[in-house]
Amino acid sequence: MKKIFSILSFAVLLFTFIACNKDNEINDWREANTKAYEAITKNSNYRELKTETGPSGVFFKIIKSGTGTEYPLQTSKVKVFYKGSYYDGTVFDKGSSLNDVPVEFPTKDTVRGFSFALQNMVVGDKWEIWIPYYLGYGANGHYDSYTYLLLIKGYTTLIFEVELLSITQYPK
Numbered sequence: 001m002k003k004i005f006s007i008l009s010f011a012v013l014l015f016t017f018i019a020c021n022k023d024n025e026i027n028d029w030r031e032a033n034t035k036a037y038e039a040i041t042k043n044s045n046y047r048e049l050k051t052e053t054g055p056s057g058v059f060f061k062i063i064k065s066g067t068g069t070e071y072p073l074q075t076s077k078v079k080v081f082y083k084g085s086y087y088d089g090t091v092f093d094k095g096s097s098l099n100d101v102p103v104e105f106p107t108k109d110t111v112r113g114f115s116f117a118l119q120n121m122v123v124g125d126k127w128e129i130w131i132p133y134y135l136g137y138g139a140n141g142h143y144d145s146y147t148y149l150l151l152i153k154g155y156t157t158l159i160f161e162v163e164l165l166s167i168t169q170y171p172k
Contacts, residue, residue: 030155033133036087037157058113059130063161066124070167072107076120077169079104082162092152099117102165103105111136114160124161134156 017036028129040046040059049058072078079102083117095103113135121127133155143153152158 009131025155029153030133033087033157035129037132046128046130049117051120054116054120055112055135056118057132057135060117061128062125063128064126064163066122066126066164068123068125068167070165070170071120071122072118072164072167074108074115074119074170076107076167077104077170078107079165079168080118080162081165082160085159085161087157087159096115104168106169111158113158114162117160117162118164121162121164123164123166126161129160129162131158131160 009072037059041048046059046061048056049060050056080095080103081100082093082095083091084095107115110118111131113131114129115130116135117127117129136158137152137154137155137156141150141156142152143149144151
């Protein structure tokens with residue numbers, strides 16, 4: 001009986017230790033992302049993307065200005081080059097940079113901050129976009145829909161380098 005009690009006590013302590021470390025890891029990740037995002041909000045090279053109807057919090061830097069005259073709508077399809085990374089530069093989505101082939105998708109099929117930024121770009125624009133976690137994958141992160149493996153941690157600031165190549169479907 002004493003042996004079972006000892007084993008159970010050890011298991012509870014081990015579980016508590018693991019849970020505390022996991023909480024610390026999440027808090028550290030959230031804090032690091034918050035600091036990086038706040039630094040960008042104070043950097044004069046970046047501007048906040050603001051419209052009367054859009055969300056607030058998306059910051060961007062123009063890498064190259066386009067010559068297009070139309071903006072994609074939420075219901076448009078676009079063709080882009082893009083790459084996604086974390087605040088520390090680690091690439092989480094090579095996107096089209098993997099094989100230099102553009103990617104085509106409906107604007108609405110992206111996280112809210114990405115969709116909002118695309119709708120404010122013209123063809124030829126190339127931007128670096130910073131999306132706070134609440135306009136990205138939120139506090140819970142992003143899980144693979146087939147394997148249920150965590151792909152992007154919660155509280156992640158998303159950074160995308162995006163070049164809008166064309167609007168392939170524009171509702172009339």
